[in-house]
Amino acid sequence: MSVHTEDVVSYDEAIATYDPVMGLEVHVELNTNTKMFCGCATEFGAEPNTQVCPVCLGLPGALPVVSHTAVESAIRIGLALNCEIAEWCRFARKNYFYPDMPKNFQTSQYDEPIAFNGYLDVDLEDGSTYRVEIERAHMEEDTGKALHVGGSTGRIHGAEYSLIDYNRAGIPLIEIVTKPLTGAGERAPEIAKAYVSALRDLIKALGVSDVRMEQGSMRCDANVSLMPKGAQKFGIRTETKNVNSLRSVERAVRYEISRHAAVLNSGGTIIQETRHWHEDTGVTTAGRPKSDAEDYRYFPEPDLVPVAPTRERVEELRGTLPEPPAQRRKRLQSEWGYSDLEMRDVINAGATELIEQTVAAGASPPAARKWWTGELARRANVEGKGVDEFGVTPAHVAELDSLVRGGRLNDAMARQVMDGVIDGEGTPTQVADARGLELVQDDGALEAAVDKVIAANDDVAQKVRDGKLNAAGALIGQVMKEMKGQADAAKARELILAKLT
């Protein structure tokens, strides 16, 4: 299938004419040990169809039973999103045909979600906050996964046959749906990204999901519509499905705004449809048309009893909520004494927890930040890895910092030691020992080196004697070279100046 790129106008031009309205639907796969309606395991990456039973295969006669743990996770998510929790709610059947859906209906929640009417405050780059209103958070089950074999695109079109893996069928999902987000203006794409990012942090802090977008355990559908500036009535929307990275959320929203504007500018109408996002080309293409009249023939799931959490239990669960991520970040920033800019770097690097653990292990906050958002982040970027994928632990960084502060290593040596840790040579102390890295503390050796360098560079020494103290730098460099980098630069400078002035 070839990707047809449609006309777009520049983003600035689009935003000058139209107000965007967004609606974001985020699916989060819960990390419960069992599926939503049966006792099957939920491990990611298991051999196809090894984690299945009559229930999640939808065999004739099999019946669902709701996972208590999944319900409690859903309630905790709802509470963390400042939602009301339903006193009594039901599951419904959403009837539609799909090859990877075993029962040909999905057990979901329709008009009776477990959580509703909440909000999440999202911090933006410019330091302001945007309140995202939450419509609902409801429970449902995931579908299986179809693999289309024999075609060139991996899509069903042109494939010779399809294989279906039902391991994922029945894994508990929470779908979090926002109310229409208005008034975002040009910041709409940024808000979309910031919201999904904030949601990810929040759910990660709750410990109820791995929230790995690249593994599909968190997926975002982005609805976008435009209305002429000042208008009240929403435009026709499109829904870009399964956007699977923060960056893509931002890009996809931005692209759809520019595309809608081009269609509207040329006098066309937007077709209400789902869109596919293409990471490589940065465009969306049309999926299936979707109208409001799409008929899922919802009705209350007769195989399940209603869910009715007691108020006492809900309050108990409220007591288990972690400190809200935004509040926690403010607290840590003040504890660590970081500037706003420094804190933003830390958050963007996803290093808040690593730094927290590093400081707890004894490092100074500035050193912890320097390592995680400086040297390690740079290397992670070069190697296309996560900063936590080197095998370097907060304890390693704290140990390295104490070696520097204790005067055993200088910065250049510390970087060498870090290389050794990354290469798996052991702890910082072990690496420093093995590589013989240690500042020379023997003043005799240092003095001898200084004398040797002064003697060999008489012209430079003369400049220092004449009061050009900056010239001492060249001599220090020579001393360092003489001592193979293992000298204390500050001490060497002291000695040189003492001898020449």
Added chain:
Amino acid sequence: MADALARKDVSAVELTQAHLDRIATVDGDVHAFLHVDSEGALAAAADVDQRRAAGEQLHALAGVPIAVKDVVATQGLPTTAGSKILEGWVPPYDATLVSRLKAAGMPILGKTNMDEFAMGSSTEHSAYGPSRNPWDLERIPGGSGGGSAAAIAAFEAPLAIGTDTGGSIRQPASVTGTVGTKPTYGGVSRYGLIALASSLDQAGPCTRTVLDAALLHEVIGGHDPLDSTSIDAPVPPVVEAARRGEVKGMRIGVIKEISGEGFQEGVKSRFEESLDLLRDAGAEIVEVSCPSFEQGLAAYYLILPSEASSNLAKFDAMRYGLRVAPEGIQSPSAEQVMAATRDAGFGDEVKRRIILGTYALSSGYYDAYYGQAQKVRTLIARDFAAAFERADVLVTPTAPTTAFKLGEKLDDPMSMYLNDVATIPANLAGVPGMSLPNGLAEDGLPSGFQILAPATKDERLYEVGAALERMLLSQWGSPILTNAPELTGKEIAR
């Protein structure tokens, strides 16, 4: 039978073999079975004999063979729900009630015939041909569980499992002169029952006596963690009630709206006579009114197809059962294969109800149909509650007529549906019901007496049923079923 086994007068293998022999002789006439498992049944029986010989303490019904309606999943045994679309499907798991039968040591003789996916009142909608009534082979054995009832009436099995969505245990019991109980909704696990209408389906016993029904009820009943709608409470004391059988001082309510108006003359008379017997035995007969029952049939025929249309969606030719290639298409799509398979695999009645249900649930019609039907359901539950304020049990004739002739109502779905007018309200409200034979009508065919009790008070059915059964037996001088005609298995070519 159980006593004879316990006394070792007869072995489980002998008893099982005797029933297998009877099946071999008469099932050509009756066609109660879709699948007979001689090997499995005899092996289970031999195991019981061995354990009994070793002095093991066994369940009272250990070694008593049983037939299971084909809508119930049996591991390793074909299970088709009477439909072509599941032809050849062998479930990889047992329904909970089957696990319980096996745990009690009851050999499973085979799977009994039924209307396709339990849709029908005559077993004529079975994709594998109708069953026949042992009383008159030209007549229907009721439905959808006609196979189970016919197997009991023809002495092919002493006990059978049925399922009752709108009367499919009780109406066949009525027209075959047997006993059938629909327990309280959730009283027997639905895990492993191929769902017709999830909110109405209920499995229960088909037997020749009230005590047999109680014993079987006790085996299959009780909480099942695999079915979230199953009642989390002990099985009601049904065996105790069946042994006692006492109606003195009991208030028995006759439902005015279903007390015989428009019912066959002989059915009405037998019902009246039974009421007299109960009155003579010290029961107080009161008349109660349940006005919303008149809308019950309409509500039922909206709720059932709605749920069924969703439950049957999984039969899509992708994972199990039949797969039919569409004609004249080179490389058909999944949708085309599914359409061809469903066209070939589903019978007319099933298609009719899927279309009806799909329509009733579709947006714009939901409130007018499904939503409205649910409201009627609430009214019916309210009528029951009010009636049970005035009476301990309610009674009606089970079916309006005795067994009608094969083919008689096949082209008239409405008149077929009307057969369930007295049984349906119990399913809509989830209350338990029983049908027991109360004599032969003017045409020499059995008629049934229905007892209804409040939810979870199943023991009242057995208390009243056993009392009436005892009085009737002393009148007749012997069990009604000894009057069943001789069957040779050669009379009807099929």
